[in-house]
Amino acid sequence: MITKREMYELFGKLALEKVTIKTPFKIPNPTIDEACFLYVIEGEINYQLEKEQLSVHSKDALLLKCGNYFSQMKNFKTSKIQEIIFIHFHPDILKKIYEKELPKIFNVPENRQENTYICKINNDFLIKKYIEGLLFYFDNPSLINEEIVALKLKEIILLLCQTKNAPIIQQILSQLFSPIDYTFKQLMDDHIFSNLSIKELAELSNLSLSSFKREFKKVYHDSPANYIKSKKLEMAAELLFISDERVTNIAFDCGFNDLAHFSKSFQDKFKCSPSNYRLNQKKRLLN
Known part of the structure; x- marks a missing residue:
């Protein structure tokens, strides 16, 4: 704050x-x-x-x-x-x-x-x-x-x-004074983890919300909400594996302000809790 x-x-x-x-x-x-x-x-x-x-x-x-x-x-x-x-x-x-x-x-x-x-x-x-x-x-x-x-x-x-x-x-x-022209994909890849709303991403790419969603679907073969959420969860999984940072901090770093929502989303994608995922990855390293 x-x-x-x-x-x-x-x-x-x-x-x-x-x-x-x-x-x-x-x-x-x-x-x-x-x-x-x-x-x-x-x-x-x-x-x-x-x-x-x-x-x-x-x-x-x-x-x-x-x-x-x-x-x-x-x-x-x-x-x-x-x-x-x-x-x-x-x-x-x-x-x-x-x-x-x-x-x-x-x-x-x-x-x-x-x-x-x-x-x-x-x-x-x-x-x-x-x-x-x-x-x-x-x-x-x-x-x-x-x-x-x-x-x-x-x-x-x-x-x-x-x-x-x-x-x-x-x-x-x-x-x-001489901005670089970026492709749609370059803009999105640069801002996937920026915590901008879908509307703000559309404004960033100078597209209406409906046009933005169509372009996003064409490039990434998924909706903006699903794709961005999936990428953030993948980043969280990587951080759980390579660091000893607290789960709460990792959730925040990956754009989840609600720990309960993060835990449920993580469970849905990886079929286990964030803590168990970290534990399972460490066990695999030892085997």
């Missing part, structure tokens, strides 16, 4: 926010036409994607391309509180604050990689100092205005350009 949230807008859109979160928690962010930078002030979180999981420690940062989501946020010691800074990049806002010309970081690189969507920045000294300065304004909200918010956006972009990750960062930020 969010225990505290402080936000500053620029030209009517969210630009900066400081969020205190008690885990486990899911944050759908950013939106389809947005990129987002996050910095972990305190705590330790997992960023769960379909094919990888990143551990983001205190003083680490992430930059994510538009259309991706923070599908899972949970720490390893669930009694801890997470404090996170979010900085949102909207293309229309960026055009306003850079009146004359956008910086080169937003230009499409010559060798653009289509699968570049996330960049982790480890304990960068300059970004750490930037965050310390930003926190001053969260502690003194009467001193901040839209001009300062615009300056802070420009400052973080300038600092990102100077990190060793600059080439990857350019790959991500350039998509704000």
Whole structure:
């Protein structure tokens, strides 16, 4: 749950926010036409994607391309509180604050990689100092205005350009102004574990709900609800096999907010409970 949230807008859109979160928690962010930078002030979180999981420690940062989501946020010691800074990049806002010309970081690189969507920045000294300065304004909200918010956006972009990750960062930020065209299957495969509703997935693919369901059936030979549920259960089975994580946490990581619903769905698919499935897999390894 969010225990505290402080936000500053620029030209009517969210630009900066400081969020205190008690885990486990899911944050759908950013939106389809947005990129987002996050910095972990305190705590330790997992960023769960379909094919990888990143551990983001205190003083680490992430930059994510538009259309991706923070599908899972949970720490390893669930009694801890997470404090996170979010900085949102909207293309229309960026055009306003850079009146004359956008910086080169937003230009499409010559060798653009289509699968570049996330960049982790480890304990960068300059970004750490930037965050310390930003926190001053969260502690003194009467001193901040839209001009300062615009300056802070420009400052973080300038600092990102100077990190060793600059080439990857350019790959991500350039998509704000020259988005990559994705096939329907690429979009779905990227967002199967994002906990978006069927309606939101349809909007993401620029299709009406009925057209989306028809296209999904044609590509995957199943309904969206059945296919997504099956994939999440398969991921849960894999995590039960390869990790010692609690069943409750695995259910949450795989998009099930109700443990009873998860257990019943798992039983229906694998003909045993999650706990028994884990036990049976371990017995097979020993035999």
